[in-house]
Amino acid sequence: xxxxxxxxxxxxxxxxxxxxxxxxxxxxxxxxxxxxxxxxxxxxxxxxxxxxxxxxxxxxxxxxxxxxxxxxxxxxxxxxxxxxxxxxxxxxxxxxxxxxxxxxxxxxxxxxxxxxxxxxxxxxxxxxxxxxxxxxxxxxxxxxxxxxxxxxxxxxxxxxxxxxxxxxxxxxxxxxxxxxxxxxxxxxxxxxxxxxxxxxxxxxxxxxxxxxxxxxxxxxxxxxxxxxxxxxxxxxxxxxxxxxxxxxxxxxxxxxxxxxxxxxxxxxxxxxxxxxxxxxxxxxxxxxxxxxxxxxxxxxxxxxxxxxxxxxxxxx
Amino acid sequence: xxxxxxxxxxxxxxxxxxxxxxxxxxxxxxxxxxxxxxxxxxxxxxxxxxxxxxxxxxxxxxxxxxxxxxxxxxxxxxxxxxxxxxxxxxxxxxxxxxxxxxxxxxxxxxxxxxxxxxxxxxxxxxxxxxxxxxxxxxxxxxxxxxxxxxxxxxxxxxxxxxxxxxxxxxxxxxxxxxxxxxxxxxxxxxxxxxxxxxxxxxxxxxxxxxxxxxxxxxxxxxxxxxxxxxxxxxxxxxxxxxxxxxxxxxxxxxxxxxxxxxxxxxxxxxxxxxxxxxxxxxxxxxxxxxxxxxxxxxxxxxxxxxxxxxxxxxxxxxxxxxxxxxxxxxxxxxxxxxxxxxxxxxxxxxxxxxxxxxxxxxxxxxxxxxxxxxxxxxxxxxxxxxxxxxxxxxxxxxxxxxxxxxxxxxxxxxxxxxxxxxxxxxxxxxxxxxxxxxxxxxxxxxxxxxx
Numbered sequence: 001x002x003x004x005x006x007x008x009x010x011x012x013x014x015x016x017x018x019x020x021x022x023x024x025x026x027x028x029x030x031x032x033x034x035x036x037x038x039x040x041x042x043x044x045x046x047x048x049x050x051x052x053x054x055x056x057x058x059x060x061x062x063x064x065x066x067x068x069x070x071x072x073x074x075x076x077x078x079x080x081x082x083x084x085x086x087x088x089x090x091x092x093x094x095x096x097x098x099x100x101x102x103x104x105x106x107x108x109x110x111x112x113x114x115x116x117x118x119x120x121x122x123x124x125x126x127x128x129x130x131x132x133x134x135x136x137x138x139x140x141x142x143x144x145x146x147x148x149x150x151x152x153x154x155x156x157x158x159x160x161x162x163x164x165x166x167x168x169x170x171x172x173x174x175x176x177x178x179x180x181x182x183x184x185x186x187x188x189x190x191x192x193x194x195x196x197x198x199x200x201x202x203x204x205x206x207x208x209x210x211x212x213x214x215x216x217x218x219x220x221x222x223x224x225x226x227x228x229x230x231x232x233x234x235x236x237x238x239x240x241x242x243x244x245x246x247x248x249x250x251x252x253x254x255x256x257x258x259x260x261x262x263x264x265x266x267x268x269x270x271x272x273x274x275x276x277x278x279x280x281x282x283x284x285x286x287x288x289x290x291x292x293x294x295x296x297x298x299x300x301x302x303x304x305x306x307x308x309x310x311x312x313x314x315x316x
Numbered sequence: 317x318x319x320x321x322x323x324x325x326x327x328x329x330x331x332x333x334x335x336x337x338x339x340x341x342x343x344x345x346x347x348x349x350x351x352x353x354x355x356x357x358x359x360x361x362x363x364x365x366x367x368x369x370x371x372x373x374x375x376x377x378x379x380x381x382x383x384x385x386x387x388x389x390x391x392x393x394x395x396x397x398x399x400x401x402x403x404x405x406x407x408x409x410x411x412x413x414x415x416x417x418x419x420x421x422x423x424x425x426x427x428x429x430x431x432x433x434x435x436x437x438x439x440x441x442x443x444x445x446x447x448x449x450x451x452x453x454x455x456x457x458x459x460x461x462x463x464x465x466x467x468x469x470x471x472x473x474x475x476x477x478x479x480x481x482x483x484x485x486x487x488x489x490x491x492x493x494x495x496x497x498x499x500x501x502x503x504x505x506x507x508x509x510x511x512x513x514x515x516x517x518x519x520x521x522x523x524x525x526x527x528x529x530x531x532x533x534x535x536x537x538x539x540x541x542x543x544x545x546x547x548x549x550x551x552x553x554x555x556x557x558x559x560x561x562x563x564x565x566x567x568x569x570x571x572x573x574x575x576x577x578x579x580x581x582x583x584x585x586x587x588x589x590x591x592x593x594x595x596x597x598x599x600x601x602x603x604x605x606x607x608x609x610x611x612x613x614x615x616x617x618x619x620x621x622x623x624x625x626x627x628x629x630x631x632x633x634x635x636x637x638x639x640x641x642x643x644x645x646x647x648x649x650x651x652x653x654x655x656x657x658x659x660x661x662x663x664x665x666x667x668x669x670x671x672x673x674x675x676x677x678x679x680x681x682x683x684x685x686x687x688x689x690x691x692x693x694x695x696x697x698x699x700x701x702x703x704x705x706x707x708x709x710x711x712x713x714x715x716x717x718x719x720x721x722x723x724x725x726x727x728x729x730x731x732x733x734x735x736x737x738x739x740x741x742x743x744x745x746x747x748x749x750x751x752x753x754x755x756x757x758x759x760x761x762x763x764x765x766x767x
Contacts, residue, residue, distance in 0.1 A: 048749075051579050078576065078580075084573040084576075086571075089330070097322075101319055101322055101580045102580060145576070146576075
């Protein structure tokens with residue numbers, strides 16, 4: 001299988017700020033690739049380099065088999081995180097304009113626009129002005145503008161943010177359908193459960209560097225079976241600093257415990273059962289959410305800052 | 317280029333299909349004739365209250381003349397020409413003031429002015445109508461006696477119609493009296509002192525076929541008004557369309573449309589498309605106004621035939637060329653400013669200096685029009701920011717620039733336009749995605765060099 005995207009040792013700096021450093025990444029064609037990372041970690045910069053809106057300071061960017069030197073390949077569809085549409089244009093006119101910019105003949109763009117509007121339940125809005133649309137509708141129109149020209153590669157920056165469950169479902173179905181038809185999808189998200197459910201492969205970037213890359217199974221396997229999902233009455237008091245527990249992540253209705261290396265989950269269960277009523281005790285692999293927090297949470301962040309501070313101190 | 321045309325087509329249609337465009341088309345001639353309309357309105361709304369004034373006539377000869385002239389003016393000079401006749405100007409109502417014994421008339425009458433009883437007062441010296449004394453034997457003018465003075469007192473010195481009228485009336489009376497005193501016939505003097513009239517003519521020439529073309533009387537409408545109208549139209553169309561680019565680009569940035577666009581279109585193509593659309597809009601307006609002007613000139617009796625003869629295809633072609641170059645260069649700069657800023661206020665700060673540069677040619681309209689081939693005109697019309705307006709003026713005002721000046725203008729302004737579009741393209745590319753504080757001029761220069 002060929003690669004839709006191949007980044008090799010890519011770096012990008014803005015003034016003093018290193019946005020992306022030595023990043024290598026491969027997105028195989030026909031896959032759905034989830035791109036995760038905390039805010040400000042370099043995701044959008046990476047996406048913009050893939051789109052050639054920005055040029056890398058170092059390394060190479062190969063997209064759909066070509067090292068393009070300029071932006072705006074008609075084979076790519078891009079939905080940026082910050083969205084906007086011409087408010088005064090009519091919905092269908094807007095879609096025709098975007099389609100024409102992507103090289104579609106106007107008549108073809110009009111037809112495809114109508115089909116997509118009908119598919120996402122917006123057929124009655126085609127002659128209305130964009131400013132009359134609700135936020136969810138506008139987001140769907142923006143999505144249509146992104147996929148109207150049937151791109152081979154779809155790059156979506158936070159496609160689901162701000163959508164209600166019904167619109168979210170509609171958009172997810174559309175993305176999956178496009179993928180089944182052969183479109184490669186790269187999307188960034190903060191919704192870890194969405195990434196777990198949709199993505200064939202997941203990459204994580206933190207402070208401009210790649211920290212995770214692989215299938216969900218590969219990633220979880222790397223972190224081992226060191227996680228316990230626990231629902232119990234007054235769980236925190238019952239745990240009471242038990243040495244088997246290295247960390248607790250409160251998920252609301254249950255706690256996700258990270259076991260200390262070598263700890264025995266059965267001993268912990270016995271300890272808890274003796275103190276409180278246990279409704280759920282499940283030994284599992286860590287969730288993507290947990291892995292994300294382990295890498296980029298406050299503790300990890302403080303540790304990273306301390307080590308870089310120490311390094312700077314030594315250097316000084 | 318294909319995508320630039322898609323952008324141009326869409327933006328052009330978006331602009332000309334709005335109600336604002338249609339209103340603008342109608343509104344601009346209204347604004348241009350604003351001075352004339354304001355004059356009409358002030359005529360309609362003129363204050364026609366009587367201007368009553370006192371006269372202390374120490375000559376005993378002036379007041380009767382003023383009363384007679386005021387009566388004549390009341391009958392003829394204050395009414396509109398058209399039916400129904402309406403009073404357009406105030407009556408002037410002189411009244412005699414005889415000072416009471418021991419009274420200082422200046423003080424007494426000043427109080428009456430302050431009390432709004434009278435508008436002002438006139439003090440006429442006893443010898444005001446007498447001829448000035450002849451110069452002495454050495455040719456030196458003799459001292460003028462104080463009793464020849466005519467003084468107008470008022471607390472509204474800005475109202476000049478009344479003192480002007482008084483000066484004219486008393487002047488007439490004085491001249492008649494002096495001529496009569498010297499035994500000279502007034503009609504004879506008028507005939508003998510009549511000025512000479514200069515007719516301004518064009519030049520005669522012999523055509524290639526050997527035919528003699530006689531010189532024609534030149535028309536001020538063709539030699540001054542037409543160049544002025546053409547260059548002002550060019551200027552106004554640039555000013556009314558190019559700055560809009562700043563707003564549309566800034567709007568695309570603020571409404572987060574820009575990123576989708578630059579992921580779809582190369583930023584330079586995007587800029588080019590926008591410039592073409594703006595140029596198209598301005599040329600559409602030019603065609604409308606020039607077309608209407610030509611139809612008016614061809615059908616109206618008011619416009620001298622020389623005007624229509626002066627509007628040659630070459631003049632129109634130059635107009636279009638200069639219009640396009642001005643729009644591309646100014647439009648590119650405005651678009652770049654829009655791309656560089658994130659807030660309207662920041663954009664306005666950067667716009668200030670540009671506005672001044674744009675306005676500079678306006679300040680030189682007078683000198684260039686009166687001496688179109690003077691050194692100042694020649695130099696200024698080759699400064700690229702001023703060329704479109706001033707060279708346009710010179711092209712349509714005789715004698716017209718030399719061929720090499722036109723070539724130089726096209727080369728210099730063409731290079732300047734190209735430079736503006738190139739630099740704006742570089743700034744646009746970086747700026748369109750920039751956020752936060754607006755960049756300094758230094759930062760903009762840095763953007764131009766970025767890869």
